[in-house]
Amino acid sequence: MNWTEIEDDLRKRLSPKRFKHTQNVVEVAHQLADRFGCDQQQVRLAALLHDCAKHLTDQQQLDYAKKHHLNIDPVCQNDPQLLHGPVAAVLASERYGIKDPAILKAIECHTTGSKNMTTLDKIIYLADYIEKDRCFPGVDAIRQMAESDLDRATIMALTNCICHVAETEALLHQNTIEARNDLIIKQKNILYKSN
Ligand SMILES: [Fe+2]
Ligand SMILES: [Fe+2]
Numbered sequence: 001m002n003w004t005e006i007e008d009d010l011r012k013r014l015s016p017k018r019f020k021h022t023q024n025v026v027e028v029a030h031q032l033a034d035r036f037g038c039d040q041q042q043v044r045l046a047a048l049l050h051d052c053a054k055h056l057t058d059q060q061q062l063d064y065a066k067k068h069h070l071n072i073d074p075v076c077q078n079d080p081q082l083l084h085g086p087v088a089a090v091l092a093s094e095r096y097g098i099k100d101p102a103i104l105k106a107i108e109c110h111t112t113g114s115k116n117m118t119t120l121d122k123i124i125y126l127a128d129y130i131e132k133d134r135c136f137p138g139v140d141a142i143r144q145m146a147e148s149d150l151d152r153a154t155i156m157a158l159t160n161c162i163c164h165v166a167e168t169e170a171l172l173h174q175n176t177i178e179a180r181n182d183l184i185i186k187q188k189n190i191l192y193k194s195n
Contacts, residue, residue, distance in 0.1 A: 006048060009096075010048070010052060015055065024132050025051075030047075038123055045103050046106040046120060046124045049088060049098065050110045052088045052092060053084045053091050056084065056087065058081065061080040070083065070086045075174070078171055079171045082171075085110050086108050088108070089104040089105070089108035102118065106118070110124045111173075112173040112179070113154075113158055113178075114175050115179060115182045116182060117179060126146055126153055130157070136164075138156075142156045151186070162180065
């Protein structure tokens with residue numbers, strides 16, 4: 001499918017609110033790609049498709065994940081919407097014909113983050129978090145950091161997510177902790193080497 005075909009398909013399948021969110025993510029991801037130097041084609045496609053499985057119910061997420069042999073850890077088993085990233089990556093490949101592994105990985109890890117996030121992964125994670133309709137305590141500070149420092153803005157978004165999940169007593173996925181630790185360790189190493 002080309003861009004317009006994918007967009008038309010998503011407009012039909014996602015709720016109007018989710019589709020608007022998707023358009024907002026494409027817009028801010030495009031800006032972040034310009035700012036931090038990332039391939040626009042990859043960024044725009046990953047942003048467009050990141051929530052292409054968000055309309056599925058918990059049971060459908062689990063069924064789809066099982067059918068495609070995705071890893072269903074105990075946290076995902078108990079909070080199946082955490083699977084909408086990995087499920088979306090399979091859908092992006094099978095339904096929309098996206099075969100670029102870099103795009104698929106960014107879609108896959110957009111909800112939880114992951115270890116060794118690429119610039120593309122960070123841009124999609126962050127764009128999803130700070131798109132213009134997002135409104136929660138701390139979002140403006142993250143938007144401001146995203147004007148100049150992609151890694152620090154991503155760390156702030158991961159931290160905010162972890163605090164929110166802890167406060168609401170929801171399940172925290174281990175990939176989110178790993179993503180944050182990994183980025184912080186890399187930042188410390190950069191600081192250490194430059195001193
Ligand atoms: Fe999502
Ligand atoms: Fe999203």
